[in-house]
Amino acid sequence: MTERLFFALWPGERQQRTLTRIQRELPDRPGRKAHPRDLHLTLVFLGDLDAEKRACVEEVADRVRVAPFTLNLDRFGCFPRARVLWCGVSERPRSLTALVHALDEGLVGCGFCPERRAFEPHVTLVRKARPLPARGLEPPVVWPVAEFALVIARPGESPRYRVERRWPLMP
Numbered sequence: 001m002t003e004r005l006f007f008a009l010w011p012g013e014r015q016q017r018t019l020t021r022i023q024r025e026l027p028d029r030p031g032r033k034a035h036p037r038d039l040h041l042t043l044v045f046l047g048d049l050d051a052e053k054r055a056c057v058e059e060v061a062d063r064v065r066v067a068p069f070t071l072n073l074d075r076f077g078c079f080p081r082a083r084v085l086w087c088g089v090s091e092r093p094r095s096l097t098a099l100v101h102a103l104d105e106g107l108v109g110c111g112f113c114p115e116r117r118a119f120e121p122h123v124t125l126v127r128k129a130r131p132l133p134a135r136g137l138e139p140p141v142v143w144p145v146a147e148f149a150l151v152i153a154r155p156g157e158s159p160r161y162r163v164e165r166r167w168p169l170m171p
């Protein structure tokens with residue numbers, strides 16, 4: 001038995017509401033809007049894990065020591081090839097980079113290969129979308145981040161994602 005898992009930042013209710021409003025106010029075009037309760041920012045995608053690998057991954061998360069930080073989601077953009085519309089940041093907090101780095105580094109010990117693609121922090125709003133021009137988001141979505149989460153993907157369900165476990169950020 002395997003589960004499809006990833007590490008993510010999960011928005012609080014306030015950020016979720018704001019992101020949902022931004023999503024709703026996008027021009028009415030073809031695309032699949034993410035369920036409001038599925039909105040998140042992926043830190044590391046892990047893929048299909050068995051129980052042993054999952055335990056290893058959770059031990060990696062137990063060892064992470066990174067201070068809380070604030071994200072300012074101040075950009076709207078798209079990945080034209082992936083056909084994804086997203087919200088992102090123009091300034092990446094150092095703690096966010098440190099968090100992803102700590103996870104990536106620890107995961108090598110569980111047999112994962114380091115991610116070769118550059119980390120592009122984003123919250124996916126719409127999939128299978130037609131591209132829209134990038135622009136600033138005014139006012140930005142201010143998101144104080146005090147924890148990270150291990151999340152399970154459940155294909156075919158809605159909402160699709162379920163937070164399995166949370167870890168508080170601490171220096």
Ligand code: 2AM
Binds near residue numbers: 041042045124
């Ligand atoms: P996305 O939002 O840009 O599609 C669960 O699938 C989460 O992991 C999504 O947020 C997805 O990013 C991200 N992800 C990163 N790499 C992935 C991969 N190879 N396959 C599926 N999802 C991936």
